Amino acid sequence: MDRAPGLNPNVPSSARIYDYMLGGKDNYDVDREVAHRMLAVAPDTRTLAWFIRKFLVMAVRRAAEAGIRQFIDLGAGIPTSPNVHEVARKVDPSATVVYIDNDPVVRAHCDALLANAPGLSAMEADIRRPHEIIDQLKAESLIDFSEPVAVLLVGVLHYVMDDEKPYDIVAAFRDAMAPGSQLIFTHTSDETNSEFKSRSHEDTNKSPSQVIYRRPDQIVAFLDGFEALSPGVVPAQQWLEGDLPKTQMVMYGGIGRK
Template identity: 45%
Template structure:
């Protein structure tokens, strides 16, 4: 059964969607046949894709614990994707139940499922908006209701910016978000790369989806943290950002960089 408020006519099921491919590869159920076919094609093209996406999800949870442990009580998660437990607010609330969280995504199915999940969740909200329109996000009444930009905020852009082309100016988008944040705020970011393998075939899978995959090298990802001080160990492959245990050797093939930076 779809969640209350969900309208099928809002959803394009003729093409795979990155959030639903992600959900499928994480073992979720909120996906369609077109997404499952794309997910299998992605794994065939990039065998490490499934472990990479799971490592990315684990990084997200570790990063939440890190920023909350440093006193952050406000999180803006842009490009949140379909809810996968434990979610950002659930992870944050394990340490600090007063943490306020706003999720942002441009996919109506994400909002529908998140609305159902967040009913009764208190100071947590979901906003339907696009990362390409930063000002709309920052000015959205639900964002302003939950978050106080006079106090530090952690902005999460986890596995989002690689769906933007250079023409869509991802660096300027991150800079606009940075400039809206007070000192002591955080940027949590992960981004796909082709530094470790040729992933032309994987890109081809996303080129048939609702958003293409734009792999970037380390030298183009690190500048997203301009104006932030990277926490140790810096910008590294996602399984190696403060892992809870030593990752297996095969994780060295994972083509996703991740980092956490604090605004000075």
């Protein structure tokens, strides 16, 4: 989910940097250069990328097992298997998934992946205009908001600056959700290694990949109006099985139920 999306090999893209961290091939030199500078400061950043991916898979599976059959993946990024629909449909083959991103390159990847599969859709839209997204989802009968839905904001909200009203984005979807719905999200913490934060600011300032590191209490506030599921809003690896190590970049994960 980029601020100024598009196919630009001269400007780093959050989607393409993440793709590189996960071992993908849909990235450019500029993305790899930023990733390498991050890895030079915090080599475990690639490990964290996999923790976040595992968090997403775990959260989608849990939501599907709880009976949710509709999923909205906001800021979906370049598809990485297992994708949301692969996880959800392993529980229930009838699950509906809408992938949303404002980057036309991501949209093209999603269109190619889905190939007119029933119940799976891709939408090019900006999460900073949540009411427009919700209206379009309703108008095109892609999501039935009278039934529970899982809304994913994984690796997205820290790219939304304060003046772009990130809490209003979450509130718009929360208010549209039926009871039993879930919000699944991650967010970078200001507890991240200070050198890493400085490096990322230098590399991404005024670019589509500019990041804001929020305090833990600010991250928890995204679940206002939701019931936080256990273990709460905590570093993402605490949601996963095993005694996983801390990382220099700190990323919180949380799941809220309406």
